[in-house]
Amino acid sequence: MYDRANQIVTKEVGMAELTPMMRQYREIKEQHKDCILFYQIGDFYEMFYEDAVICARELEIALTGKYVGQEERAPMSGLPCQNVDSYLCKLIEKGYRVAICDQMEDPKATKGIVKREVIRIVSPGTNLNAPALEEGRNNFLMCLVQAAGVFGIAAVDITTGDFFVTEVKSEGSVINEISKYTPSEIICNQSFLNKREFMMAREQLSITVSNLDAVYFEPDACRNILLRHLFIPALDSLGLKEGSAGVIAAGAVLLYLYETQKNSLAHLTEITPYTVDNYMVLDSTARRNLELSETLRERHKKGSLLWVLDKTKTAMGARLLRSYMEQPLTETEEINKRLEVIEELNSSVIRRDELRGYLESVYDFERLISRISYKSVGPRDFIAFGTSLAVLPSIKQLISGTGTVLLKEIYIELDTLEDICSLIQRAFTEDSPLSPKEGGIIKDGYHEEVDKLRRAKTEGKTWIAELEGKERKRSGIKNLKIKYNRVFGYYLEVTKSNQNLVPDEWIRKQTLSNAERYTTTELKELEEIVVGADDKLLTLEYNLFCQIREGIAREVPRIRQTARAAAQMDVFASLAYVADKNRYVRPDINRAGIIEIKDGRHPVIEQMSPEIDFIPNDICLDKKEKRISILTGPNMAGKSTYMRQCALIVLMAQMGSFIPASSGNISIVDRIFTRIGASDDLAAGQSTFMVEMTEVAEILRYATPNSLIILDEIGRGTSTFDGLGIAWAVVEYIAVQKRMGAKTLFATHYQELTRLEEKVEGVSNYCVAVEEKGEDIIFLRKIIPGGTDKSYGIHVARLAGVPDSVLERAGIIIEKLSQKDGAVRSFSIQKDRKITREAIPGQTEKIIEDLKNLDLNSVTPAEAFLYLTELYQKVNEVKGGSLAAD
Structure with a gap:
């Protein structure tokens, strides 16, 4: 029973006792038990039973009841179909999955129960709704598989068509890939749910995780779905080995998408396999501490490296720039290709700025493709698309005749799509409505039958207006109006006070409280012309729209190719603009293990306070005498800034950006490690010191001679005796271990560590210059050789107002x-x-x-x-x- 006062179901009635419509509901719900079912009834989606209670609570909508049998009532909540997107997004953000069940027939033309089907299952990783998507960020769905000791990883963004596959050998590498992609949803087999590191990453990044049945991970099924989807005879052409963990991950995610999205997924035109060795490794700690895409405290984009570098003009470019920053390269040749493009663009500032001007009007082709595939694209999307296509020839002309390898590749890849542009301009009116079913979307002259129906519609309305004037004059009813509604069609409306003037041949149609409605033989004939033309025109225009949409859908591979080329141009134009504006220089790239930066600056801090002259500093690290720099000096003097700027400059160079310095010679770094700041994870039972030691252990376990390590204040979470001992031993370990020798910047307040310069080869002392004036100190922000024998704690405390x-x-x-x-x-x-x-x-x-x-x-x-x-x-x-x- 359903208690109306308490809104609780105490009994769920049997199928035989249900109404026919509720039997249909229960049958569909049984197939989608793990989803909230949005069940369409007319212009509303209705939810019942537990789904209704959840939606009422989470969406703050009314919870009512509905009779599901002769005497039984069930909880019910509902929302209008036209506003479903905003409500849907709220549920998805909270981690729910929603099955959209639509009416598949016109209720007016159907006897009995309307046929209904689930047209799509929406989850955090498959949400296409614009309000839930960040323009400059991908929305990845990730699949994780473990097979024969190897982990397969597939990441797909159905909103853009991006699809990546790789294999790694350790759980730590899996966590690093999760951190890189930050997927909104992960699907995996049961074994992953029990892994501690995986669970921690899941909680930290607020990822929705679903474990799938073993049937999704059968090697043959995964192989076959990949071959069918990509129309290829063998997987060798993709660089994937049959039966491998990567193939299983890619196949499993495709099977999942086919089942939940219920369409052809035609916009997923290619899969990009990659090897993690081709990119610098950045774990979640390094990404967080270096504030790559958001600040550490407020978690805002402003104040991050991405905020400085992202001056892109398109959503596609913004997403690609983020991926460049998240995945710095390790191949010297590829890095130099990118640097050459920036250099060429800045050789002609006028051309660069003209290019950026054209890019400003380029639509998000990538996400348009997904809407075409899902048949959710509207006329206005095509209008914006056509406007974007119109500037492509100008963009291509601007990059013609280039001498750089990468720009030549982009030039070839950039298809101007002039045939599609012409089609859109010829077919659609510029003031098209949002929905293709509203009419008024096809231009005059595009289709002969549309023109005929449009003329009949216009002339018929003119005839009705003329008839209204004629009948007003003949009857003497001065306020006579011919009106229309969908139920009664056209009618003559006469107020009660004018009833005595109504001609005898008028036929009464409806009586109202203050008026009467009539029709005439002539008005009926006109109604057939006008209403018939309206319906036929609406149907014909919608059918033509679908034909055009399907025609453009066949060109998806060309559109994707152009989208990629346009995004690359946007990224390089942005990096060139930033380099020019901020006085960045092209770095030299080497593999000799030397990082030599002259007059380096912190790219973010100098932009956050442009009115203050940033004090530049040199950085020199190598594989021999200067492997480890011990950095001492007072708090607030700039030690952390100095170390972070070194890491950021190296990262910028390897992503293919110019750097904030007067010169730079940057050795390829395989990984950046950071141990910065004090934090705890009480939920995981870890104190500040435990977190610190965990991060140190990770560094000592995985760092190589080609790594860059940033260590800030190790050992301060315990006693001085223990802390100093640990800090000393860590430096020795990095310096002496044969497999280590990583380039390291180590900031500390333990002045005793400066003695390591004399005792351990490769260790050098540096300190922050300070000028003392009585009880006050002035931070000079300059890093100089040598150690310091003062901590200036009292001075800093005085500055803080103690x-x-x-x-x-x-x-x-x-x-x-x-x-x-x-x-x-x-x-x-x-x-x-x-x-x-x-x-x-x-x-x-x-x-x-x-x-x-x-x-x-x-x-x-x-x-x-x-x-x-x-x-x-x-x-x-x-x-x-x-x-x-x-």
């Missing part, structure tokens, strides 16, 4: 600790003495005795730790690892 009484007390405490530290420096520990294995034999027993008798109260924990650790290691080596027994 009360004077606190600062005075802190000064007293620091003075006492400094006196104790002075005693340490005169202690018998000789910090400058090199301890070698040769100095130890014959003295082992004495050293062990000294260690046992050492008064640790006379030294700071940091000084004692460094001395004891070093001595312990050397003695232990001599004694063959038996020191613990002593």
Whole structure:
């Protein structure tokens, strides 16, 4: 039973007790149990039972009831079909799946129950509705498969037709690909749902995940669907191996799309296989810390690297630029191809700006293609498309005669589509309505029958107007009007006060409270002409629209090719404009392991505060003497800015952009690692220090000699003793391990680490220059060689507004600790003495005795730790690892 007061179903009636329409509803719902069913009844979509309760709650619409049997009522909610998109988007954003069930016949022409079918299932990864889509961002659906120890990954955006496939060997690489694509939905087999890293990524990125039945992942089914869809005889032409994890992932996602989208997916014309080694690896931590597409705190685009670089004119270009930034290249030749295009475009600023002007009117071809495939495109979309096509010949002319390899490729790929442009201009009126079923979309002169019906329609209305004047004059009824509605057609309306003037031959049609409606033989004849012409014209115009749509759909491969070329031109024109405006230079690209940047600047900070002159700094890292830079100096002095700008400049160079510097020689980097800032993940049971150590472990596990590591303040989440020890050991590990040797920038407040310059090969000290003026300091923002012996904590606290009484007390405490530290420096520990294995034999027993008798109260924990650790290691080596027994 349905309790109207509490709006609760207490019993679901059997099928035999239901009305015929509700039996149909239940049958369709049974096939789509995991979806909310939008069931069309006339001009509304109705939801019943639990679906109704969910929609009422999530969409804030009324929850009512409907009789589903003779006595039983079920919860019901509804919404108008014409406004369905906005409601649909709200449900999809909350992670629900919705099955759209439409009426497939005209209820007026049907006896009995109207035939209904689910025309499409909408989920976060298959949503085509414009309000839910960000123009400059893809909406990816991802499929993950594990087969024979290899992970297959397929990512498809049905709104643009992009389809990528790859294979990776580790779970960490899977997480990196998820981070790169940030899909809104993932489909996978059951095994993935139990993987801890996968679950963490899912929660962090708010991804909807569905596990599919094993039938989707059968190798033969996946292979066959790919061959049929792409019209190819074998998968070799795609660079895919039959039965591989990549093939299974690509096939499974296609099977899923065919089942849920219920159309030909003709806009998915190609699949692009790739290897992750062709791109720089950026994990989620690096993307977040470097603020590539959004800021760390507010999560806004403004203040990110993308905000600086994205001056594109088209949605297609914006999406492609984002993908370039998310996937920096590792092939020198490909990087230089992009740099050459930017250089050529900036050799003629007038041509570049003219090109950008034309691109401004280019429509989003990629998403238009998907709407054509789904038959949801409207007349106004085609009008905008035609306007865009009209500028393509001018764009092609501007890039003709180029000397660069990539521009030549774009020139060849850019099809001007003049035949489609001509068709659209000839066929559609410029003021076409939104819906093709409203009429008035076909131009005069395009189709003879349309012209005939349009003339009959116009002349018929003129005849009716003439008849109205004639009958008004003959009857003497001055306010006589001929009106129309869909139920009664045309009629003469006469107010009650003029009833005595109605001629006898008029035929009464309807009585109202204050008027009477009549018709005449002549009016009936005119009605047949006018109404018949209207209906025939509407039907004919819609049929012609469908023919044109189908004709353009056959040209989808050409349109996709042109869309890709236009997007590339937009990206390079944007990067060229930014480079010119911001004084960027072309970097040299090398594989010698050298990163040498002269007068480097942070690309974002200098744009956020353009009124302040940004202080440039040099950066020099290599594989030998300058592998690791230890960076010391006070807080707020610019250490983090310096390190981030190095990473961003390297990334910009490898994505094919000019860089903010006076010159740059950038070695190819396979991966950028970052450990920056303090954060925790309490939901996952991880403290700030635990998160920090997890990130450090990831770096030490996966970094290579070709990696770039950014480390900011390791060890500050624990005691000074532990923190210093960990920081020291991490630097040693990076420097000494044969498989490491990664180029590293390490900012720290542990001044003791500056001693590593003398002890470990490849370590260099740098510090931030500071000018002291009494109790105040001035940050000079300049990085200079050498370490610092001051942290300037009191000075920074004063700048932050800490009360004077606190600062005075802190000064007293620091003075006492400094006196104790002075005693340490005169202690018998000789910090400058090199301890070698040769100095130890014959003295082992004495050293062990000294260690046992050492008064640790006379030294700071940091000084004692460094001395004891070093001595312990050397003695232990001599004694063959038996020191613990002593």
